[in-house]
Amino acid sequence: MPELKPLSSQQVRCPHCGAIADRYFLDISQFSEQLADKNVSDNFVTRTVCDHCDYLMVLCSKSDMVLEAYMAGF
Numbered sequence: 867m868p869e870l871k872p873l874s875s876q877q878v879r880c881p882h883c884g885a886i887a888d889r890y891f892l893d894i895s896q897f898s899e900q901l902a903d904k905n906v907s908d909n910f911v912t913r914t915v916c917d918h919c920d921y922l923m924v925l926c927s928k929s930d931m932v933l934e935a936y937m938a939g940f
């Protein structure tokens with residue numbers, strides 16, 4: 867997997883544990899392989915990562931389609 871280069875980032879509350887998590891905005895071209903078989907008009911994806919509970923969520927910015935999700939304990 868190529869290294870992901872965030873366009874920008876912000877701090878958000880983790881929706882899972884409520885701690886401070888990092889949200890990165892990524893160009894969707896970095897996910898072109900995962901999206902090859904889907905009709906996606908989004909330009910960006912958001913990647914939310916929480917170090918406290920191992921929460922990970924990758925979403926298309928417009929359609930909210932989940933590309934990748936991980937929660938500890940589920």
Ligand SMILES: [Zn+2]
Binds near residue numbers: 880881883887916918
């Ligand atoms: Zn968390």
